[in-house]
Amino acid sequence: MSPALVTIGFDADDTLWENLRFYDETEARLLDILSPYADGRDISTELLEAERKNLNFYGYGIKGFTLSMIDTALSVTGGRASGEVIAAILAAGREMLTHPIEALPHVRETLDALSGTHRLVLITKGDLFDQERKVAQSGLGDYFAAVEIVSEKSAKTYERVFAMHGPGPQHAMMVGNSLKSDIVPAIAAGSWGVHVPHELSWELDHAEAPASTPRFRQIAHLGELKGLIAEIDE
DSSP states (O other), rough: OOOOOOOOOOBTTTBBBBBBBHHHHHHHHHHHHHHTSSSSHHHHHHHHHHHHHHHHHHHHSSSHHHHHHHHHHHHHHOOOOOOHHHHHHHHHHHHTOOOOOOTTTTTTHHHHHHHHTTTEEEEEEEHHHHHHHHHHHHGGGGGGGEEEEOOOOHHHHHHHHHHHHHOGGGGGEEEEEEEEIIIHHHHHTTTTEEEOEEEEEEOOGGOOOOTTTTEEOSSSGGGHHHHHHHTTTT
């Protein structure tokens, strides 16, 4: 019999609300800004490499993405990007920081049902100010016993968070759209990992599903989570 499930961790971006869609829209805008200098495929390739390079310096989030767009502009223009081009990129980044936050389908009813039976913790990575803004604007903050904004999601992260907000990973579950960030390290820490795929994915966030792992589950949407938890808690 499995240990009783006490704590449920939720990812935020593209699990509770839309996020990657705004990055894709801004990348399309970058392609338009830089279209006099290179074709779209080359610009997207340069941007991905800039993001890969910059993760260790700037971390995750819109500010790091904006700096990667500027890096891309300098690369495809041979260092001759004009002040007008840089200003347009900065404006696009600022707009990303003001996009409205709307919950994805099944989020509110799921959190409402589970907040009375389990300890819910929001575990998200990215820029501190932006993630705090999203939580506040989402109107979902009151469902959570705690909000943890971390620089990276690793097995040690989940061990620490689930020990702080419950009896430990064995009695915890992590729910999210990212196999690499939400599921694989949470399972490595000893918790359950429930994958909720989103239609959009980021190439640098790819990982294989740990399908043979006993504590791995996948559901089509958050509306299926309550039933899954009832099965696990039996």
